[in-house]
Amino acid sequence: MMALQGVRNFTRRDQVFNFMIDSDQLVPDTSKGMILYVEDLSVSFDGFKAINDLNLYIREGELRCIIGPNGAGKTTLMDIITGKTRPDHGSVYFGQDIDLLQYSEPEIARIGIGRKFQKPTVFEQHSVFENLELAMAANKRVWPTLTAKITPEQVDRIDEILLQAGLMEMKFADASLLSHGQKQWLEIAMLVMQQPRLLLVDEPVAGMTHQEMDKTAELLQSLAGEHSVVVVEHDMDFVRSIASEVTVLHQGSVLAEGTMDEVQANPEVVSVYLGE
Numbered sequence: 001m002m003a004l005q006g007v008r009n010f011t012r013r014d015q016v017f018n019f020m021i022d023s024d025q026l027v028p029d030t031s032k033g034m035i036l037y038v039e040d041l042s043v044s045f046d047g048f049k050a051i052n053d054l055n056l057y058i059r060e061g062e063l064r065c066i067i068g069p070n071g072a073g074k075t076t077l078m079d080i081i082t083g084k085t086r087p088d089h090g091s092v093y094f095g096q097d098i099d100l101l102q103y104s105e106p107e108i109a110r111i112g113i114g115r116k117f118q119k120p121t122v123f124e125q126h127s128v129f130e131n132l133e134l135a136m137a138a139n140k141r142v143w144p145t146l147t148a149k150i151t152p153e154q155v156d157r158i159d160e161i162l163l164q165a166g167l168m169e170m171k172f173a174d175a176s177l178l179s180h181g182q183k184q185w186l187e188i189a190m191l192v193m194q195q196p197r198l199l200l201v202d203e204p205v206a207g208m209t210h211q212e213m214d215k216t217a218e219l220l221q222s223l224a225g226e227h228s229v230v231v232v233e234h235d236m237d238f239v240r241s242i243a244s245e246v247t248v249l250h251q252g253s254v255l256a257e258g259t260m261d262e263v264q265a266n267p268e269v270v271s272v273y274l275g276e
């Protein structure tokens with residue numbers, strides 16, 4: 001302790017702070033064009049193989065849809081990527097170099113993987129703007145500058161995401177006044193404020209109107225490119241409207257991959273899932 005203070009003039013608070021910055025500053029090596037490598041992944045719950053020798057690769061900036069019947073392992077896969085569930089074997093790498101299995105759930109979030117659960121969890125008593133401000137404060141990469149007053153650049157950043165998420169006219173409204181769809185977009189926007197490289201979104205359009213689904217497709221498409229986005233969804237019209245590459249999971253493994261047309265023409269996919 002004394003030695004550290006002597007060398008870098010640390011205070012106790014700085015040390016805690018520096019520790020927090022560490023996982024923030026890990027930058028995945030995506031020089032091969034891949035942001036996520038999942039290989040030979042398996043996990044069992046009471047002898048039941050929820051994930052079974054699964055291999056999945058996500059390219060940097062792509063928008064991937066994952067579909068599959070109930071119990072196929074889609075949510076469990078997200079649980080493993082985000083550090084919520086530990087696999088029995090296999091590997092999960094963020095870029096070529098970051099072994100995600102070595103990090104805790106909060107560290108993985110700070111490394112740059114944002115996850116959206118099905119139920120929106122916005123701060124109802126705060127305005128839309130305040131929700132985004134709070135999300136920004138939770139990002140340790142911008143926290144040092146958010147001590148006293150939000151900067152004009154940060155206000156611009158919030159306005160940018162408000163426009164992108166179609167929430168500009170609700171900027172100063174309490175989040176409790178938002179529709180179900182608008183709450184989902186706000187939550188996605190809050191995740192984006194934390195500048196994740198990879199966004200995992202589980203069943204975003206459940207309970208949405210068709211119009212809201214179209215806007216959600218548009219929002220997720222606009223986020224791809226700058227971010228890599230993985231969407232789990234059951235609604236086939238929605239998946240088709242996103243028109244991205246589709247991975248079909250079945251019994252914890254990848255059954256098929258390709259465009260929506262390709263997987264829909266696959267007899268195995270039809271018999272286990274789409275034919276229902």
Ligand SMILES: Nc1ncnc2c1ncn2[C@@H]1O[C@H](COP(=O)(O)OP(=O)(O)OP(=O)(O)O)[C@@H](O)[C@H]1O
Pocket residue numbers: 045046050068069070071072073074075076077
């Ligand atoms: N923590 C857990 N403990 C025990 N069993 C679990 C656990 N998590 C998932 N399972 C089981 O693993 C299997 C895969 O579940 P998972 O939630 O990943 O499926 P899913 O593809 O997301 O399904 P859905 O489309 O219904 O959301 C299911 O049989 C589920 O009951």
Ligand SMILES: [Mg+2]
Pocket residue numbers: 074075076
């Ligand atoms: Mg699920």
